[in-house]
Amino acid sequence: MDTAPLPPAAVEPIFRDATDADIPALVALIESAYRGDASRTGWTTEADILDGQRTDPEGVAAVVKSPDSRMLVVEQGGELVACCQLEHRGEQAYFGMFAVRPELQGVGLGKVIIAEAERTVREGWGTREMHMTVISAREDLIAWYERRGYRRTGQMSPFPYGDERFGIPRRDDLQFELLVKELA
Known part of the structure; x- marks a missing residue:
């Protein structure tokens, strides 16, 4: 992830x-978008509320390999710049593991990705609703959604306190x- 940011409108x-x-x-x-000092370049950082990891290879592999899930990859100029998990749950779909390279956050790419994710589950699976879970303390992120x-x-x-696969909480609430x- 050491590459220079791509111009958002150019590619x-x-x-x-x-x-x-x-x-x-x-x-x-995913780690760069949420954890550590590198995540502070963007606005989706969880570095002030969680230490440790956001995900691991096993967690991502489980989504990639599951017959009921898709990990949607977003590329610009041949570079991986974003991703999101889509999971088929009958009439609902679950949206998770959403990450945009920190230096590309705030330029409108996230809006494009979430619209494509919604279109994908509506047209591909016929789902009527998109569900997601967000840490309730993330008021700025909830407002964006x-x-x-x-x-x-x-x-x-509940947050899975004690399970370091999801991070090490810096607060107890x-x-x-x-x-x-609702998806039209």
Whole structure:
């Protein structure tokens, strides 16, 4: 991920399904968007609330290999710049592992990706709703999703304290909130 940022308008994003060969680059991308000082370049960082890892090769491989999931990879100019997990859950789809290279955050690429993810699950799986969970303390991120049409449900689930696969919490009030969007 040591490459210079691509001009956002200069290169149209290309979407494809991830392969096993993409797993190391996907783990590095997801980590760079959420953890450590490098993540502070973008606005999606969780570095102030979580230490440790965001994901690992096994977690990404499970999504890539699952018959009910897709890991959507986004490339610009032949470089992997973003990704998201899509999981088929009947009439709903789950959206997760969303990451954009930190230096490309805030230029509109995320809006394009989430719109493509919604189109993909609506047309490919016939799903009526997109679900996601977001750490409830991430008010700025929740507000971004609300501007994309997602609504807060107030339905909370506990953060997996003690399971370092999901990070090492820096505070004791973390929980996930379910966000939902009706897909037309």
